[in-house]
Amino acid sequence: MSSFDITVIGSGPGGYVAAIRAAQLGFKTAIIEKYPTLGGTCLNVGCIPSKALLDSSEHFHNAAHNFENHGIEINPPKANLARMIERKQEVVDQTTGGIKYLMDKNKITVFEGVGSFESATKVKVTKNDGSAEVIESKYTIIATGSKPSSLPFINLDKERIITSTEALKLKEIPKHLIVIGGGVIGLELGSVYLRLGSEVTVVEYMDKIIPGMDGTMSKELQKVLKKQGMKFQLSTGVSAVERNGDNVKVTAKNKKGEELSFEGDYVLVSVGRKPYTEGLGLENAGVELDERGRVKVNDHLQTNVTNIYAIGDVVQGAMLAHKASEEGVLVAEQLAGQKPHINYNLIPGVVYTWPEVAGVGKTEEELKEAGVAIKVGSFPMRALGRSRASGDIDGLVKIISDAKTDEILGFHMIGARAADLIHEGVTAMEFRASAEDLARMSHAHPSYAEAVKEAALDATEKRPLHV
Ligand SMILES: Cc1cc2nc3c(=O)[nH]c(=O)nc-3n(C[C@H](O)[C@H](O)[C@H](O)COP(=O)(O)OP(=O)(O)OC[C@H]3O[C@@H](n4cnc5c(N)ncnc54)[C@H](O)[C@@H]3O)c2cc1C
Numbered sequence: 272m273s274s275f276d277i278t279v280i281g282s283g284p285g286g287y288v289a290a291i292r293a294a295q296l297g298f299k300t301a302i303i304e305k306y307p308t309l310g311g312t313c314l315n316v317g318c319i320p321s322k323a324l325l326d327s328s329e330h331f332h333n334a335a336h337n338f339e340n341h342g343i344e345i346n347p348p349k350a351n352l353a354r355m356i357e358r359k360q361e362v363v364d365q366t367t368g369g370i371k372y373l374m375d376k377n378k379i380t381v382f383e384g385v386g387s388f389e390s391a392t393k394v395k396v397t398k399n400d401g402s403a404e405v406i407e408s409k410y411t412i413i414a415t416g417s418k419p420s421s422l423p424f425i426n427l428d429k430e431r432i433i434t435s436t437e438a439l440k441l442k443e444i445p446k447h448l449i450v451i452g453g454g455v456i457g458l459e460l461g462s463v464y465l466r467l468g469s470e471v472t473v474v475e476y477m478d479k480i481i482p483g484m485d486g487t488m489s490k491e492l493q494k495v496l497k498k499q500g501m502k503f504q505l506s507t508g509v510s511a512v513e514r515n516g517d518n519v520k521v522t523a524k525n526k527k528g529e530e531l532s533f534e535g536d537y538v539l540v541s542v543g544r545k546p547y548t549e550g551l552g553l554e555n556a557g558v559e560l561d562e563r564g565r566v567k568v569n570d571h572l573q574t575n576v577t578n579i580y581a582i583g584d585v586v587q588g589a590m591l592a593h594k595a596s597e598e599g600v601l602v603a604e605q606l607a608g609q610k611p612h613i614n615y616n617l618i619p620g621v622v623y624t625w626p627e628v629a630g631v632g633k634t635e636e637e638l639k640e641a642g643v644a645i646k647v648g649s650f651p652m653r654a655l656g657r658s659r660a661s662g663d664i665d666g667l668v669k670i671i672s673d674a675k676t677d678e679i680l681g682f683h684m685i686g687a688r689a690a691d692l693i694h695e696g697v698t699a700m701e702f703r704a705s706a707e708d709l710a711r712m713s714h715a716h717p718s719y720a721e722a723v724k725e726a727a728l729d730a731t732e733k734r735p736l737h738v
């Protein structure tokens with residue numbers, strides 16, 4: 272029987288990063304992945320392929336709608352979805368191949384098959400052909416991730432009634448895509464097909480889209496997406512989804528109790544994801560789950576079985592790739608006797624629509640509910656020379672600071688390149704900067720980052736320079 276110091280089950284951004292860090296620290300490390308390619312949800316059917324399609328569709332949208340204004344005249348461009356999907360797969364293959372390289376480089380043993388606990392120290396790996404082997408480990412890290420969730424009355428046929436996984440490989444551009452759930456997946460993948468010419472209707476249960484993010488961002492994003500042609504039906508709960516040949520019908524009720532129905536050719540179900548623990552044999556090791564089916568862990572990401580840890584989407588907290596990776600590093604370093612720490616308040620969240628939305632720290636709603644006295648500063652992107660030069664004038668930066676100390680408590684933005692600019696907020700908040708600290712730093716001109724300086728000036732002393 273082969274034996275290891277650390278075995279990781281699942282090769283997503285949680286698992287593969289945990290394995291690399293463990294190997295760097297000198298542990299004899301193995302990783303088990305049930306699929307032939309490494310990288311988990313994020314690299315195969317999540318972050319990377321969705322961003323590849325978002326970028327391709329954004330190029331098409333710009334060619335169709337914005338080039339002319341820049342003085343570039345072309346015949347009306349044509350979207351070749353098959354090529355976009357093929358390119359997406361090339362990007363995925365390259366990226367997942369890179370993980371295989373990293374496993375080899377770090378001398379991590381890769382087992383392909385389903386990992387299932389036989390006991391607290393033994394995991395059986397069952398290959399596709401049914402053959403199996405048992406490996407023994409001092410420590411095991413569960414990093415099995417998540418799967419799309421659905422609604423009890425929906426029959427996901429994966430052809431017309433689909434999840435994100437199928438939406439990343441459609442064979443045609445939908446005529447009318449009905450999106451159930453106006454969260455991150457619904458708006459990102461809804462944007463892909465909207466840009467390619469689909470009619471897109473988003474049916475959302477709450478009274479706002481991206482409900483977890485700062486309210487100003489959700490309002491502004493809805494306004495901008497509406498301008499791009501996306502339709503929204505908020506405060507509306509779906510009660511039935513039917514397929515009839517190539518058509519689909521979604522029935523829903525709004526808050527006034529009125530029944531509504533939407534007809535289209537595809538329905539994307541994007542109502543969240545659920546932890547994935549099927550077939551893991553947790554009962555054989557005695558590992559407990561919480562009330563929401565997540566592996567229960569303490570502050571050290573240790574389960575109730577002392578030599579078994581769990582990280583990423585399968586445990587509590589934001590279902591984000593970078594959160595999973597931070598947790599992988601934390602567990603490996605703890606096992607090496609180090610004292611790592613994750614500041615969960617400073618894990619940024621990004622929505623890759625265009626414009627992008629990003630946030631870190633607390634939202635205005637959370638701070639008000641907690642009774643914290645705050646100052647709020649904001650600055651519109653349209654007032655920047657950089658935005659006017661590119662034509663990306665939608666959006667704003669909003670900085671929330673403590674009314675007494677001026678420490679930045681929340682940093683939110685919607686606008687061009689927000690996914691990258693948010694890290695100015697992350698860095699500032701990690702070093703507990705005040706809004707005035709940011710306001711007094713020189714920001715290159717012309718740049719989108721100037722909106723940060725201006726919003727900080729507005730937060731600290733209500734004296735922005737350019738509005
Ligand atoms: C469409 C989409 C877009 C996304 N975009 C982003 C984004 O832009 N940014 C972001 O931060 N997050 C994004 N996410 C979320 C992100 O993908 C997850 O948060 C992240 O993948 C979680 O990592 P993980 O390592 O916990 O699990 P996963 O990536 O889910 O990996 C778990 C792995 O474990 C394997 N596994 C499960 N059970 C077993 C078993 N018993 N034996 C062996 N292997 C097993 C699975 O096959 C899988 O490969 C997106 C998700 C989706 C669906």
Ligand SMILES: NC(=O)c1ccc[n+]([C@@H]2O[C@H](COP(=O)([O-])OP(=O)(O)OC[C@H]3O[C@@H](n4cnc5c(N)ncnc54)[C@H](O)[C@@H]3O)[C@@H](O)[C@H]2O)c1
Binds near residue numbers: 452507591
């Ligand atoms: N850019 C990114 O970081 C990124 C991209 C994609 C996915 N993800 C992660 O994947 C996870 C899953 O994404 P998601 O978009 O499926 O979930 P989500 O939680 O972001 O959004 C789900 C939405 O569905 C709504 N909803 C729930 N039940 C409903 C119903 N019956 N009718 C109508 N609406 C309903 C919710 O109110 C919510 O707005 C998220 O946690 C996210 O963190 C991240």
